[in-house]
Amino acid sequence: MNYIEFLQEQRIALCCNLLVSTNEKVTLIARKAGYQDIKFFNRLFKKKTGMTPKQFRSAGK
Secondary structure, eight states: OOHHHHHHHHHHHHHHHHHHHOOOOHHHHHHHTTOOOHHHHHHHHHHHHSSOHHHHHHHHO
16 A cells, blocks of 8 residues: 555545534545545545445434
8 A cells, every 4th residue: 555545545534533523514525634625535435435425424323
């Protein structure tokens, strides 16, 4: 695992935690984790988790 992959894993983990523990909007959560490009964030999140952020939130509740 290189540095970029490690950083992405940590950021996505933070987003997963925030998605299930808060009611904040997905865009705000993505920005808190350092993602400014929401389309990129959504693609990366789905690639890493197999779900969109909204699907992940629904599954976690």
